[in-house]
Each structure stands twice: as structure tokens, then as C-alpha cells.
Amino acid sequence: MIYKIIITKHALKEIINLPAKTSKQVSLVIDDLANNPRPHGSKKLKGEKEYLWRVRVGDYRIIYQIAETIKVVEIRKVGHRKDIYQ
Numbered sequence: 302m303i304y305k306i307i308i309t310k311h312a313l314k315e316i317i318n319l320p321a322k323t324s325k326q327v328s329l330v331i332d333d334l335a336n337n338p339r340p341h342g343s344k345k346l347k348g349e350k351e352y353l354w355r356v357r358v359g360d361y362r363i364i365y366q367i368a369e370t371i372k373v374v375e376i377r378k379v380g381h382r383k384d385i386y387q
Contacts (some may be wrong), residue, residue, distance in 0.1 A: 309377055311378065312379050331376060343355065362380065364376075
């Protein structure tokens with residue numbers, strides 16, 4: 302099933318500010334989330350009020366939410382692993 306991808310303004314800014322090579326890799330992973338929102342290696346985050354997931358792209362992380370009923374994946378945050386969980 303194909304999911305619609307929504308990227309928040311904050312996440313889009315973060316993607317634009319990434320190094321060029323990393324930005325391209327992150328974009329490819331985000332495109333793949335439309336076909337499979339829970340790829341191998343993705344994890345559900347604990348301790349959050351919302352049901353958020355994360356997927357790794359090298360030293361960077363993509364934090365997103367899946368809305369199953371309306372088939373939407375919303376990208377919330379993108380950043381380096383040392384800063385993303387704060």
C-alpha cells in the first residue's frame with residue numbers, strides 16, 4: 302500500500318541544512334517510507350505521548366508518525382543522532 306508522505310516545515314528545514322550527500326540519502330529513505338513505513342531497522346520510540354518511529358540513515362535519524370487509518374506518514378524531525386532526541 303502506498304502511504305502519503307507529509308514533511309513538516311521544521312523537518313524540511315533540517316533536511317535542507319544537511320550535507321548534500323546525507324540530504325540525498327535521507328530523501329531516498331523518506332521516499333521508501335511511502336511503500337513501507339516500517340522498514341527493517343525502524344524502531345518505535347518509547348516514552349512519547351504520540352506513537353513515533355525512527356529510522357537510521359548513517360549518523361542521522363528520521364523521526365516520523367504513521368497514521369494507519371488515512372495512510373499518511375508524517376516526517377517530524379531529521380537530525381544528527383546526538384541532537385535528535387533532546
